[in-house]
Amino acid sequence: MFEYQVKEDGQIARIYLKGNLSIKDTKELKSTIKDLIEKDKREIIFDFQELAYIDSSGIGLLLYTYNATKASNQTVKIENLSPEVRTIFAVANLFQAFHIV
Secondary structure (H helix, E strand, O other): OEEEEEEEEOOEEEEEEEEEEOHHHHHHHHHHHHHHHHOOOOEEEEEEEEEEEEOHHHHHHHHHHHHHHHOOOOEEEEEOOOHHHHHHHHHOOOOOOOEEO
C-alpha cells in the first residue's frame, strides 16, 4: 500500500511518502508534483522516512521532477532515506542527481 501527503509552507512543498511506491501509484503523484511545479515552489522536498520501497517507475518520477524543476531553478531534496531505499539509490546512481539530506 502507498500513501502520500503534501504540506505547503510558502515556497516550500514537502511530500511525505509512506509504503511502497510502484507504477500503480505514480500517475496521481505525478499530477500532484506537476501542480507544485506550476505553483513555482522554490523547493520540493520528498520525505522518505516511511517509504519502504521504490520501483523503477518511482525513480522515473523522481527524475521527471528533477528535470522539470532544473530549468526554473527550483530545488528537489530527498530526506530520510531508509537503508533499503538508499541501496536502490546507490545501484541506480542517483546520489549525483539529487540533494540527499
